[in-house]
Amino acid sequence: MTMNDYAWQCDKGLTDCMKHVLNNALFCDVTLLVGECEEEVSAHKLVLVSRSPVFYASFEGPLAEKGQLVIKDIEKDTFELFLHYLYTDSITLTNENVTSILYCARKYCVDKLTWRCELFMEDKIDAENVFGIMEEAHTYGLTTLKEKCLKYLVQNIEEALASESFSLICKHCIGSILRMDSLNISEEKLFEHVIRWAGAECSRRNLQTTDKNKRLVLGENIKLIRFPVMADSYFKDKVASGMLLDADEVINVFLYNFSKNDGNCRQSTFEVASRCYRRVLRFRKTLRERQVSDEKNDIAFESSVPVTLHGVTVYTPKEQCETQIVCIDVFDHNKSSIASVDSHYFEHSSRKVHDVFLDQPIRIAPNKRYTISTKTSYWVKSFYGTRGRDCVQFRDGTISFYNAALSESSDSDYDWASTTVDKGQIAGLLLS
Known part of the structure; x- marks a missing residue:
């Protein structure tokens, strides 16, 4: 046996040393019987109890088990990946293993690994797997x-x-x-x-x-x-x-x-509000290249009939590499805040507009004036709308738009405003 066989520690950091003792089963003091076939996996109690309260209870608590620990509900390959994480804080998650690793993390109360699995799955959400996730x-x-x-x-x-x-x-x-x-x-x-x-x-x-x-x-x-x-x-x-x-x-x-x-509505056993929203867009034309940074945009509106507001449609950045952040507030006719969206991130879109949804839709009473207020962050070149309409037909009613915030001022005072009835960043409403 050479000197290098004894001195494997010398050029390694803690993580690599832990990996070495695990992979080579050095000084192991516990054997785990894993999977339906109860295959043996060697480990160190010190590592297990320091990483998981469940393992602590298994080995050191008042309900500590005697002899070998049997873990039939996890396959050996999966458990070895999990064990590698416990020793090194490192793991490669894939579409194939994330569910089984999440099971391990939850079973043994390893919250940091649960969080990593959660972030991995969040990044994989699409139409094909959203229901599985x-x-x-x-x-x-x-x-x-x-x-x-x-x-x-x-x-x-x-x-x-x-x-x-x-x-x-x-x-x-x-x-x-x-x-x-x-x-x-x-x-x-x-x-x-x-x-x-x-x-x-x-x-x-x-x-x-x-x-x-x-x-x-x-x-x-x-x-x-x-x-x-x-x-x-x-x-x-x-x-x-x-x-x-x-x-x-x-x-x-x-x-x-x-x-x-x-016209004499009865009580319904079932919910009667439509959940299928529609964009109500207010501009006849979309232009390019308006600089947007840390600015506030306001528009007021009224509906002639009861409707539900699901969100707001705003213009996107012009350049593909740019990201914009928008915060939204909705105020009722008493100028009280009734809904808000904090720090919604979105990017350039070929559609030029982006829908920002409220956490919960809100009912809009007829013939009452409401105000949408948005605030954007970062300098970006954004699309924006012109030739705005002050009235848009929606189903069996009319949505009317008004200048907001400067309602006591003359129309000429709106020349400096970033959003008015005629122009601006708020492209429309999401209504049902």
Whole structure:
């Protein structure tokens, strides 16, 4: 044996030394039996108890186990990756291993590794896997990650619903989706996808795919579907003719829609506000290259009918490499703040505009004046709108725009303002 065999420590830092003793099983004092086949994995108690309160309880607490520790619910390859992280604070996460590593991190209360898994999955959210990630977030109680998934669905729901993973999520996640007030999809299409999920759930439970059983697997989620929002003909042909709703519920929807049209609205069993928003854009023309930095933009508006405000459409940076930050406040007719968005980041878009959503949509009362106020950060060259319209038709009403903040001043005082009825950075509203 050469001197180098004894002196492997000399040119290594702590991390490399820890890796060496693990890989070469030097001075190990505990054997773990891992996986269904109970394969042996050697380790050091000192490392395990210093990194995980669960391992501490297993080896040192009042409930300490005697002899070898058996871990059947984790495969050996996965556990060795996890063990490598405990020794070195280093791990390579992939689409294939992140779920199993997250399971290890949660089981053994290694919060820093949980956080790394959460960040990795957040970065991978797209239409194909958003539901799979949301299911993992729900399973492990990762509230922030689940909220990120739901926020992604606001604008990408139709594309995401086409993925196979939607049929595999749990009933609780279905409920989270149906509780959302902003989704860029018609209630009819959303209903059809939910019914497809219910059919898949019936198959998983070995139930016949009848309307009665679909309602059974949906449970209370059936009450979150907004049947009164559906077209009358669709509801009559696709819902009322089946057995998904009972007779009282069907009658309630018909009576609500009839009384709504008659001007004497009845109480509905189901939510009646549409979650499908639409852009109400106010400019006839979009121009390029306006310098924007740390400036405030205000526009006031009124609606002639009750509507719901889901968010604001703003112009994007002109250059592809530029990022903009915007903060948004909504004030009611009493000048009280009723909604806000803090530090929303967005980049250049080929569409020239970007939708910024409120955390929760707000109801807009008719013939009351509200004000949208935005503040942007960073110097960027931005698109902006001109030839603004002071009135835009929206469904059965009119949205009217007014100059804000300087309402006591003459029109000529608006020449310096960055956003007015005629020009500006606030391109429009997201309404339903």
